[in-house]
Amino acid sequence: MEEKPVSPVLKVLAAFGFLFLLAPVLIVVPLSFSNDVFMSFPPSGYSLRWYIAIGANAKLLDAFLFSVKLASLVTVVNILIAVPASYALIRKAPFGADAIMSLLTAPLLLPTIVLGLALLIVMARAGYLATPQGIFLAHLVVTLPYALRVIATALSTLPIAVEEAAATLGASPLSVFFRITLPMLMPGIVAAAALSFLVSFDEVVLSLFMNGPKVTTLPVELYHHVESRADPLVAAASVLLVVFTLAVVIIVDRSLGLAKTFVK
């Protein structure tokens, strides 16, 4: 396609749109180096005191560790569940596969505030409220649809001919799966893992409904901090989060292409 000249009016309006979209992320960076006790922008002086304050904040560090552990466990279990399910739905294509797929991805359509409340009530009755098990199940419910969709899409685009060739040459179904299908599916699995990890790591609504003294995720801890105090601590934490997120995004991009994950 040849280049089309873009009108200056559109350029200005688009630039404004981009600025608006990125403003809250951009402002957090200089704010994190503030030397002020309270949040004020622009800061009256710059220092690393809020980064040092994070290191001294046990609650925040505990929440971060809990979030990493939770997201890692959720990711591993997600993959273990989503790969067999994708294989059954795509390679075995049972009757009603599309309907089953819709049902399994339905949790994404439900607003998290409704799902959070629904889970809160059930967990409270079963005695799992504010337990690691409860928050784990909640995260599993909202991240599995992503993992399933990414892996199923990756599997459906794999050329089946290689698998068939291996089978024709006498490889057992199990060995075809582990020696051929799984290695070829790896980029999709990595993307699904990264997405599961990020969604779990950033999830805040369900975690707010499920949280308790011993089970507080980082976003929930940050939420409570923002709610009760206006200081640059969260800015420093946010910058670290952005760096962390970017690192994961780059992994996804390298393995599959970020744009492809979101825009088909």
Added chain:
Amino acid sequence: MTASATHAALPEAPKLDGRALIVMLLLPITAVNLIGFILPVVNLAMISFMEVRSTGAMTGNWSFAKWQLVVTDPFYWELLWNSVRTSLTITLLTLLVSYPVALYLHRSSGMWRSILLVMVISPLLLSAVVRTYGWIAILSDRGLINNGLMALGFDGPLRLMFNLTGVVIGLTEILMPYMILALLAGFGKLDSRVEEAAATLGASPFRVFWRVVLPLSLPGIALGSLLTFVLAVSSFITPKLLGGGRVFLLATEVYDQAIVTLDWPLAATLSIIVLVVFGVALTIYSRVLKSLG
């Protein structure tokens, strides 16, 4: 899909027949879906018809009390109207800010386009808490805008947060990526040759936009607006933080009733109303889409 056409060629495992294998592979995901999704949601619908004692404990008897309360108390009608009006405002603003961004993205190409696309998508991967906090740094009494205005000689801070204004600004930005991606998908139909033809025939750039570009992008606008609206109705992190407890919306009330007041039947009833609003929005969307052909 080639999978369904050729799957018969794959030899089956000798011990398990095909159906047993499929059931086994789908068992874990179905269990999670059943225990973590279907069961809680069905239970939620039932809870809204349950009786509660003044202590907050449920008696186990059926009751229409919460539905009666919600329907007869003007507070809840106002809450509903507030939520719908606010979400419509946010949807309109999001569309206005996002449209030029999406159109520009549609016209850009190569490396530059990839960079811009990543800039649009990345905020989606950032917690709403972080982005809302960024808005607090911009809108608060000692934030960017008010400090800027004061430096210019204005006195007294402008109240930009802990009110509806802040909530609308924050949510507009937070929902922009969804709108941009929906618009971008809609622009797929936009053939630049049609625009060129109109321009060659003497139409001014504005006329080309108004008569060619805009009508062709209406399906994308409809989808983006639907997405933005339903996300606005159900979001509560941003309204809580930027509203500072002074902005009452359906979603914030669901949370308050569930966590603070512990009136689960009322919270359940309100959350079902959120779903009804979703249903109505979806119906309007499909009507609009049908009328667009």
